[in-house]
Amino acid sequence: MTTGPKLQSLISFRNIRKIYGEGAARVAALAGVDLDIMAGEFVAIMGASGSGKSTAMNILGCLDRPTSGDFHFQGVDVTALDNNARALLRRNYLGFVFQGFNLLARTTAIENVELPLIYRGMARAERHALAAEAMSAVGLNGRENHTPSELSGGQQQRVAIARAIVSNPLVLLADEPTGNLDSERSHDIMKLLQQLNVEKGLTILMVTHEADMAAYATRQIHFADGRIIEDRARAA
Amino acid sequence: MLWESVKLALRTVRRNVLRSILTLLGIVIGVGAVIALVTLGQGATDKVTADLSKLGSNMLIARPGAPQQGPPGGSDARGFTSRDAEALQSGLRGVRGVSPSANKQSKVVFGSNALDVSITGAEPVYFIVQDWTFTAGSSFSESDTRAGSNVCVIGETLRRDVFAGVDPIGQVLRVGTMPCVVTGVLGAKGQSAFGSDQDATVVMPLRSFHRRIAGNTRISSIAVSTIAAEDMASVQASIQEILRETRRVREGNEDDFSVRDMTQIAATMSSTTSIMTGLLSAVAAVSLLVGGIGIMNIMLVSVAERTREIGIRLAIGALASQVLTQFLVEAVVLCLLGGLIGIALGLGLAALGAGFLQVPFNVSPSVVLMAFSFSGAIGLIFGFFPARRAARLDPIEALRRE
Numbered sequence: 001m002t003t004g005p006k007l008q009s010l011i012s013f014r015n016i017r018k019i020y021g022e023g024a025a026r027v028a029a030l031a032g033v034d035l036d037i038m039a040g041e042f043v044a045i046m047g048a049s050g051s052g053k054s055t056a057m058n059i060l061g062c063l064d065r066p067t068s069g070d071f072h073f074q075g076v077d078v079t080a081l082d083n084n085a086r087a088l089l090r091r092n093y094l095g096f097v098f099q100g101f102n103l104l105a106r107t108t109a110i111e112n113v114e115l116p117l118i119y120r121g122m123a124r125a126e127r128h129a130l131a132a133e134a135m136s137a138v139g140l141n142g143r144e145n146h147t148p149s150e151l152s153g154g155q156q157q158r159v160a161i162a163r164a165i166v167s168n169p170l171v172l173l174a175d176e177p178t179g180n181l182d183s184e185r186s187h188d189i190m191k192l193l194q195q196l197n198v199e200k201g202l203t204i205l206m207v208t209h210e211a212d213m214a215a216y217a218t219r220q221i222h223f224a225d226g227r228i229i230e231d232r233a234r235a236a
Numbered sequence: 237m238l239w240e241s242v243k244l245a246l247r248t249v250r251r252n253v254l255r256s257i258l259t260l261l262g263i264v265i266g267v268g269a270v271i272a273l274v275t276l277g278q279g280a281t282d283k284v285t286a287d288l289s290k291l292g293s294n295m296l297i298a299r300p301g302a303p304q305q306g307p308p309g310g311s312d313a314r315g316f317t318s319r320d321a322e323a324l325q326s327g328l329r330g331v332r333g334v335s336p337s338a339n340k341q342s343k344v345v346f347g348s349n350a351l352d353v354s355i356t357g358a359e360p361v362y363f364i365v366q367d368w369t370f371t372a373g374s375s376f377s378e379s380d381t382r383a384g385s386n387v388c389v390i391g392e393t394l395r396r397d398v399f400a401g402v403d404p405i406g407q408v409l410r411v412g413t414m415p416c417v418v419t420g421v422l423g424a425k426g427q428s429a430f431g432s433d434q435d436a437t438v439v440m441p442l443r444s445f446h447r448r449i450a451g452n453t454r455i456s457s458i459a460v461s462t463i464a465a466e467d468m469a470s471v472q473a474s475i476q477e478i479l480r481e482t483r484r485v486r487e488g489n490e491d492d493f494s495v496r497d498m499t500q501i502a503a504t505m506s507s508t509t510s511i512m513t514g515l516l517s518a519v520a521a522v523s524l525l526v527g528g529i530g531i532m533n534i535m536l537v538s539v540a541e542r543t544r545e546i547g548i549r550l551a552i553g554a555l556a557s558q559v560l561t562q563f564l565v566e567a568v569v570l571c572l573l574g575g576l577i578g579i580a581l582g583l584g585l586a587a588l589g590a591g592f593l594q595v596p597f598n599v600s601p602s603v604v605l606m607a608f609s610f611s612g613a614i615g616l617i618f619g620f621f622p623a624r625r626a627a628r629l630d631p632i633e634a635l636r637r638e
Contacts, residue, residue, distance in 0.1 A: 063551065063631050084555060091553030102548045102635065106251065116552045118240050163552060 009036035009072075010170065010203060011060065016069035018055050018226075029055040030066065031226035039170070042197040042204045044214035047223030054175070056223065057207050061094060061173045062086040074170075091120065095164030099176035101156040103148040109159045110135060110144040116167045134162040138192060154185035161192060165202065172196070174206040178213050190216040238565065245566035248538075249573065256570065259534040262527025263574030263614065264581060267607050269520035271582025272589065274603050277513025279586075279595035284506040286596075287428060294332075294462040295365065295498045296472055298324075298479065302490050314483070314492055315454035323482040324458060328474055332461040333361035336442065339456050340449055344438060345410040349398045353391070353436040355411060357445020363389075363422075365461040373405045373420030376441055384443035386416040391435035392424040411438055414448040427594055468497060524610070527574065528618040535567050535622035546626050547634025560627035567619020568612050575611030579604055 013035040020027045030052045037043060047053040058064035059071060062078060071078045073089065081089065090096075095116075103112045110131050117127035135144055138158040148156050157177060164172055174193065178186035194216050196202045206217060214220050215234070222230035249256045300315050321336035328334060337358040344353055356362070360375045372395075376387040388409060395404055404418045425434040446453045462471045475495050479485075485492055539546070546559055554562075583599060590597035 058632050061551075084557075087550070087553070087555045090551070091555070096551045098551075098635065102544070102551075104545060104548065115549070119549070119553045119555070119558055167553065 010039045010074060011035070011037040012070070012072045013056075013059075014070040014072075016056075016059065016066045016071060018052075018059065018064070019067040028226050030059075032069070033226070033228055035221070035228065035231075037203065037205065039203055040197070040201050042194065042216070042218045043206065044217035044220045045205065045207045045223065046209060046211075046214055046220060048209070051223040052226040053207050053223040055226075057173060057175055057205065060171075060205055061096060062090050091116070091167070093170045095167065095169035095172045097157070097160050097164050097172065097174040097177045099179035101148070101153070101160045101180070103156055103159055103163075105149065106147055108145045108147055109140065109151065109162075112148070112159055113163045113166050116163060120167065130166055131162070134166040135159075137165065137196075138162045152185070153181050154188055157181065157185075157189050158192065161189075161196075165196065165200075169202075171203045171205060174204065176207055176209070178208065178210065186210075186213060238561070241562045241565035242569060244562060245569040248566060249570060255534065256573075259530055260527075260570060260574035260577065262523060262530040263571055263611055264527075264578040266520060266522075266524030266527045267575050267578025267611055268581035268585065269523060270517050271579055271603065271607050272585040273513060273516045273520055275583065275586035275597070275599060276589050276593065276595065277509060277516070278600055278603075279590050279598055280509045280593070281506050281513070282598055283427075283595045284509055287426075294465050294468055296460045296462070296468065296475060296495055297498055298458045298460070298475055298493055298495045299456070300493050302492055302494065315456065316458060316493070317455065318453065320479060320482050321455060321458055323478050324460065324475060327478045328460065328471060330463055330467045331471060332463050333365045335359060335362040335365040335459045335461075336455045337362055337457055337459065338442065338445055338450055338454060340445075342412045342449060344394065344398060344412075346398045346402075346404075346407065349400060351394065351398050351436065353394065353438055354432075355445065355449055356437060356439045357442040357449065358439055359442055362439060362459075365459045368425075369423035370420045371423050372403075373418070376419050381441040381443060384441055384447055386414060386444060386448075387419050388416040388438050388440040389420040389422060390418055390439075391422050391437040393433055393435040394438065395421050409438070411440070412449055414444070416440060416444070472497065524614060528571075528614040531567055531571060531615060532618040532622060535563065535619055536625070538566075539563065539622050539626040542626075543629060543634045543637040546629050547631050547637065550629065550631040551635060556627040559629075560623045563623035563626045564616065564619050567623065568615035571611045571615030571619075572608065575608050578611070579607055582607075 013033050016030055016033040016035075017028060018030040020029055033052075033056060035056075045053045045057060055064065059066050062073070066079060069079075073093070078086065078089065104115070110128070113131040113134055114127050117130060122130075132144065135141065138161050140155060140158050140162065143151065143155060148159070151159065161172075161177075172193070177193070178189055181189060190213055193204055193206070197204050197218075204217075206213075208214050217234065219231070219233050221228055298316070316336065318336070321334065325334045335358055337356050339357075340355050341352060342355045343350055359381050360378060362368075363370075363375050371392070373389075375389060376385065380387050388411065390398075390404060390409065394409075398409070399407065404421060407418050408415045409418055422435070422437070422439075428434045440449075442455075460471060460475060462468050472495050476491060479493055480491065483492060549559060550556070583604075587597050
């Protein structure tokens with residue numbers, strides 16, 4: 001990772017555009033976004049539905065490509081990478097948490113957590129130890145052999161977070177992680193994310209539409225009509 | 237990684253037991269049919285080959301009637317006479333024996349048991365030429381042959397079914413209207429290559445047969461056994477030469493008899509069996525193809541059903557190649573399972589069929605191995621398209637799917 005411009009930021013967007021459709025049906029989901037994210041930040045990305053926040057998140061997660069613009073991750077030009085290289089980038093540096101938890105059904109919690117490590121070709125004993133460690137980091141000791149259907153929504157999201165951090169990523173991308181949870185569980189999950197951010201220095205990018213969840217972040221970015229309309233650090 | 241994929245595939249199979257079984261049915265039936273047919277066909281070929289040696293070694297058979305003209309020994313053909321047989325006996329060199337014989341179906345009776353069997357009139361040399369052994373007693377003698385005595389030798393089937401426990405040697409068996417004393421029991425030969433029981437037979441002196449059974453002096457065939465296999469062609473030529481002379485066939489005219497090499501006939505039959513096996517197996521292979529299409533169908537359904545799961549896997553670090561491998565392994569594991577079940581089913585059917593058709597049950601490991609790897613190959617071929625579709629899914633689209 002030595003190519004590309006030397007940037008201080010972990011992630012940088014320069015005039016990122018994402019256009020859907022052709023001709024008259026053209027819709028700009030992102031209409032030129034500039035953004036720098038430093039290592040160790042906890043960023044809440046906010047905005048109404050259709051504001052472009054999810055599109056931005058997908059591009060940040062290397063799941064989608066921008067139509068134009070520069071996207072550098074750790075100084076590497078991501079737009080130049082092919083699908084396989086982007087998959088490797090996801091595997092090595094990114095962890096994902098989704099609104100719908102997205103755990104594999106009929107698969108125990110610890111097997112779900114081990115899954116990313118299986119794809120990395122890690123030996124059974126090693127990945128089992130790491131998975132157990134991640135389970136305990138999210139406070140789920142003793143639930144290792146429960147299947148998702150035997151766990152509450154909050155617990156399922158904790159399993160999903162354990163799965164996201166088990167591979168020790170640089171960035172955790174959380175897409176409305178509390179969207180399916182009640183208020184109490186939501187605050188529990190946010191405290192867990194905050195703890196991971198503070199204690200492990202994990203960079204977190206979180207999409208949310210709830211202001212009280214965004215309040216846990218160190219920085220809030222507001223999207224509207226495919227542009228950033230507000231970007232401010234949390235008031236100390 | 238591969239082992240993980242195999243475990244995952246087995247788990248998927250277990251989760252959808254009924255669907256898996258239905259999917260596999262095509263492969264199971266295809267592999268089962270091929271295995272059963274090939275095994276039975278191999279058994280039949282082996283049997284023909286074994287029968288070939290039972291026919292008597294290096295045997296040539298002369299029959300009246302022109303070659304390739306209707307069934308041999310047809311009613312209009314001029315039969316052999318004792319003069320023909322004697323000419324061969326004195327004229328041929330390098331032969332173990334010349335055995336004229338005549339044949340007729342007739343009923344034999346002993347006590348309250350009766351059976352319809354083949355009656356052969358022959359000379360003692362018949363047993364040498366046809367490679368018969370004796371399990372009890374011995375052949376009738378040359379003097380019996382000359383005198384036309386009322387004696388006979390019986391086959392194993394008669395000893396078992398007609399004498400049923402009574403020692404047949406010295407007993408009087410009624411053949412048609414003729415009572416004759418049993419002098420010997422022949423060793424079992426089993427079914428002939430043509431499907432008849434070779435042990436349901438009575439052999440008596442040719443002269444007795446002519447007088448008491450046939451009512452004429454016709455000789456229906458003359459079997460000649462050469463000492464060495466290499467001599468068969470030259471002996472065949474000599475037989476033709478001698479018979480043309482004794483039967484006064486004019487030069488330029490066709491033979492009014494045929495001389496056949498029995499090993500050739502048996503070899504032809506054996507190759508016919510192989511061709512039949514091949515054809516039937518080809519038909520069975522079509523069901524393997526259908527099975528493969530079934531696998532492809534269900535794998536496509538599986539990919540569609542598990543789109544979200546694939547999306548999750550892609551998001552948490554699976555490479556497209558790993559997703560491809562996973563679905564390919566799943567298809568191959570499914571097919572190999574079907575192959576195993578099919579092999580078991582096919583061997584079971586073949587064992588039953590072998591007993592029923594009275595052919596040997598010889599399992600060929602190479603055929604089993606081939607069927608197994610073939611079912612794996614079907615998984616690879618028909619699993620590839622669905623697996624590629626899974627690997628090419630867009631993770632965002634896949635995650636959005638419910």
